[in-house]
Amino acid sequence: MEREYPKRKSSTHPDRVGKRRRYKRLLFKNGDMNITQCSVKDRRRRYLADIFTTLIDSKWTYAVLLFVAVFVLSWLIGGLIWLLVAFSRQDTIPEKADSARCVYGVSSFVTAFQFSLETQHTIGYGTPRTANSFCPEVVLFVMLQSVVGVLIQAFMTGFIFSKLTLPGKRAGAIMFSREALVTKRDDQMVLLIRVGDMRRSQLMEASIKGTLVRKRITRENEILPLEQFRVDFGASTGRDRLFLPFPAIVEHRIDEKSPFWDISADDLQHEQFELVVALAGVAESTGSTAEARTSYLPSEIRWGYNFERLVTYQKENGRYQIDFNKFNSTRPTPLFPRMSARQMAGLCEANLRLFDAPASAGSRISAIDETQTVNPEEMDTHL
DSSP: OOOOOOOOOOTTOTTTTTOOOOOOOSBOTTSOBOOOOOOOTTHHHHHHHTHHHHHHTSOHHHHHHHHHHHHHHHHHHHHHHHHHHHHHTTTTOTTSOGGGOSEETOOSHHHHHHHHHHHHTTOOOOOSOEEOTTOHHHHHHHHHHHHHHHHHHHHHHHHHHHHHTOHHHHHTTEEEOSSEEEEEETTEEEEEEEEEEOSSSOEEEEEEEEEEEEEEEOTTOOEEEEEEEEEOSSTTTTTTEEOOSSOEEEEEEOSTTSTTTTOOTTGGGTOOEEEEEEEEEEETTTOOEEEEEEEEOGGGEEETEEEOOOEEEETTTTEEEEOGGGTTOEEEOTTOOOSOHHHHHHHHHHHHHHHHHHHHHHHHHHHHHHHOOOOHHHHHHHO
């Protein structure tokens, strides 16, 4: 059964001829989403339930402030506790003997803060600030602060490392062509997009997928403003799997299953949709999954064009050279029709029927002649 796509008004409508409506993007060209969320119930509680992911998604300014604040706060709390221990044991009294002090060298909050910093990070400056072993609470707090310091360091190290190795950073080296092109390959109308990777390290298991987002009205007159339709780049044949040491051109075959089946060159001037393209793979250097995204509006789809060649072989050094200056260069396809793929298919079918008609008539005449036999007696009579 043929899939139904949203019906479009005719491009010859007097209110639409020569006019192009502005379509607001869902996805910017750099891959950022143009979406804001509001009225989310229990947003803060949901974010705090997954605090690590929330921190990873935060800005670098907040990340650095958090990094500094966590360590300074731990030093301050530790210094306050050491000062309370010194006051409770009366170690701040100058007349008290040094051998009787639980915490030696702590007489103010500044010295207590320094002792907390040295204890948490095992810094030995050779200063006379020490903790005596005959006070059990002192031994217990030294153990506790050492463990807390290790946990804080482990958490903050993992946090900073995860933020530095975010997949979005690797995806920034992936390039998409500025425009998508509609042309013909092997007598089949196709939509072409060029993708490339600027880094020398490979993106393993790279694959590409596409989604067309547009408004659809159901038979019950329900309006679906952001209906999604799959745009196949060869998933059934494995052509969506890419090897990217050099830029590749991916193609979407515009057939009966394609959402572009009924769209012609004139219709592109009046259509309102967005083609979202995503390329995902595993970074060879880090092993993390990276995904790069972009989108194309109808005004960014060129009809009847093909990409220029950008890979050449250099005989001087025996290497292939990639000229990224030609990454977005295109050339027109000669005599490319402006009709839709459906209209082209119907025209080809009509031409086949027209050419088959004389041959069928001739075959019927030959069949009639073969069925007619001549009686030998009648032949003698005529002779």
